[in-house]
Amino acid sequence: MHLSHRTDQTEAIADWICVEILPYERNARRWLERTRLPVESDDVIQEAYARIAAMDSLSHIRSGRAYFLTTVRNIALQHLRRSKVVRMESFADIPAALLLDDGPGPEAITEGKREIEQLLLSLPERCQAIFRLCRLEGYTQRETSELLGISENVVEKQIARAMEVLTTSFGRERMSR
Amino acid sequence: MSSIEATTDEANPIDRAAAHWVARAMRGLDAEERAEFDAWRGADPRHGGSYVRALAIARLAAAPASESLVREPGEAGPAGEGAGPSRRRVLQWAAAACVPGTIGAGSLYHILGNRTSTARGEIRNIALADGSTAVLNTNSSIAVSMRAKRRTVDLLEGEAWFDVAHDPARPFEVRSGELVVRAVGTAFKVRSLPEGTHVVVTEGTVAIHRAASVEAPIRLTAGRQLSFARGTMVEASLTGAQVEQQLAWRQGLIILDGQTLDVAVAEFNRYNELKLEVIGGKLASQRVYGTFRARDPEALAKAVTIAIGVRMNREDLKIILL
Numbered sequence: 145m146h147l148s149h150r151t152d153q154t155e156a157i158a159d160w161i162c163v164e165i166l167p168y169e170r171n172a173r174r175w176l177e178r179t180r181l182p183v184e185s186d187d188v189i190q191e192a193y194a195r196i197a198a199m200d201s202l203s204h205i206r207s208g209r210a211y212f213l214t215t216v217r218n219i220a221l222q223h224l225r226r227s228k229v230v231r232m233e234s235f236a237d238i239p240a241a242l243l244l245d246d247g248p249g250p251e252a253i254t255e256g257k258r259e260i261e262q263l264l265l266s267l268p269e270r271c272q273a274i275f276r277l278c279r280l281e282g283y284t285q286r287e288t289s290e291l292l293g294i295s296e297n298v299v300e301k302q303i304a305r306a307m308e309v310l311t312t313s314f315g316r317e318r319m320s321r
Numbered sequence: 322m323s324s325i326e327a328t329t330d331e332a333n334p335i336d337r338a339a340a341h342w343v344a345r346a347m348r349g350l351d352a353e354e355r356a357e358f359d360a361w362r363g364a365d366p367r368h369g370g371s372y373v374r375a376l377a378i379a380r381l382a383a384a385p386a387s388e389s390l391v392r393e394p395g396e397a398g399p400a401g402e403g404a405g406p407s408r409r410r411v412l413q414w415a416a417a418a419c420v421p422g423t424i425g426a427g428s429l430y431h432i433l434g435n436r437t438s439t440a441r442g443e444i445r446n447i448a449l450a451d452g453s454t455a456v457l458n459t460n461s462s463i464a465v466s467m468r469a470k471r472r473t474v475d476l477l478e479g480e481a482w483f484d485v486a487h488d489p490a491r492p493f494e495v496r497s498g499e500l501v502v503r504a505v506g507t508a509f510k511v512r513s514l515p516e517g518t519h520v521v522v523t524e525g526t527v528a529i530h531r532a533a534s535v536e537a538p539i540r541l542t543a544g545r546q547l548s549f550a551r552g553t554m555v556e557a558s559l560t561g562a563q564v565e566q567q568l569a570w571r572q573g574l575i576i577l578d579g580q581t582l583d584v585a586v587a588e589f590n591r592y593n594e595l596k597l598e599v600i601g602g603k604l605a606s607q608r609v610y611g612t613f614r615a616r617d618p619e620a621l622a623k624a625v626t627i628a629i630g631v632r633m634n635r636e637d638l639k640i641i642l643l
Contacts, residue, residue, distance in 0.1 A: 154372075157373055157435045157593065159377075161373060161376075166378065169374075190335060190366055190369075190374070191370060192370065193371065194367055194368075194370030195370070197370055197373040260382050276614075279382045285347060300344055301344075303347065307341070307379065311339055311340040312332040312340070
């Protein structure tokens with residue numbers, strides 16, 4: 145029972161992240177980049193998500209975006225202290241305001257969806273079709289495998305492949321430009 | 322220092338592992354995998370962070386499509402993008418690859434699996450993927466699931482009004498506690514209360530049944546309400562003004578037409594951190610009239626002090642009428 149409760153909690157947190165955090169991840173990454181700090185931005189972002197995942201309740205957070213950006217900033221600062229390579233005063237110059245006043249509004253969610261859509265378009269057609277059936281049309285992996293006459297194993301592999309592209313590319317600047 | 326640029330090309334191993342776990346979790350983990358997953362997640366806090374992020378990305382991918390998805394071939398795509406498969410092409414691919422006729426253009430729908438909640442005092446309009454609208458009242462929460470053969474909304478708490486897009490092939494069901502309210506194309510509101518559920522139909526007809534029961538459903542038509550509490554359903558007619566009053570919250574209003582003061586105060590307290598409190602049974606049973614902004618409890622307090630001639634004490638985040 146303990147496990148299933150925890151699964152529910154993880155699901156609830158994922159729902160919340162989807163709306164409150166993901167749209168602003170790009171912002172946070174961009175900010176990290178702009179600071180030119182010698183920290184690993186993936187580590188900082190993953191740690192920020194880990195802190196959210198570990199919370200018992202999200203109800204006290206008024207603005208997910210402000211919370212996330214502040215958390216990212218604090219973690220970056222901790223990493224910096226740990227690395228002991230930069231003079232602290234240079235970090236003190238980083239304007240906190242930069243974090244909070246250049247953010248987009250609710251349209252960021254639409255923006256996030258569009259980004260996912262574009263990432264999906266970069267996948268092979270078959271992989272896309274399988275992912276769309278499962279994720280967008282709500283078919284289960286088994287239903288999808290029956291529908292397409294392929295094994296469940298293949299369905300799962302294709303979904304994992306699509307998810308890999310999404311998780312490793314979402315929110316990151318692309319090299320194309 | 323180019324660590325940031327470098328990560329875009331070299332896929333992050335933790336994010337990749339998380340992607341695989343999410344794909345596996347979609348079909349369910351067996352006991353052995355579950356243990357493996359727990360070990361992986363416990364090994365490094367970043368693993369858990371990357372996993373919830375991957376889950377959230379999967380959710381976002383499942384949310385209703387951006388315009389580029391519903392665009393048909395031939396129409397201009399997003400600037401600079403190559404022509405990827407549109408929905409129709411995905412469909413053609415799927416149909417060609419397998420069972421012709423099992424999926425047609427009309428049978429594929431987007432699923433929106435995530436939840437939406439409102440904070441105290443917040444009222445939110447939500448466009449659902451099927452073209453229906455949900456308006457959430459204060460402190461309310463719904464979970465929406467759009468599937469090929471049915472549309473389901475769970476009212477987890479609070480109150481919501483639905484304007485349902487007509488689609489006889491896919492019934493629209495709202496579940497609240499024990500009750501299931503089923504519609505094809507109509508408008509109605511459902512409120513979840515500690516003792517049961519309250520339904521008001523504003524347009525068309527809904528069919529209501531108890532989730533666990535085999536009894537024939539009750540048909541409730543526009544302008545009627547149904548209260549369900551302690552295993553009993555009670556139906557009643559509403560006047561136009563009463564329907565309007567029941568739904569005034571959509572405009573952020575509270576309409577009082579002779580409710581007792583304690584009822585009125587409870588209604589205001591649903592929306593505000595600033596609480597109203599009535600001391601004295603005689604005062605609590607006074608009847609009040611008027612249209613108020615739900616977010617302005619002081620207006621009610623002032624009206625009451627003037628109309629009934631009582632005193633008002635203002636404490637931090639509390640207005641006490643005595």
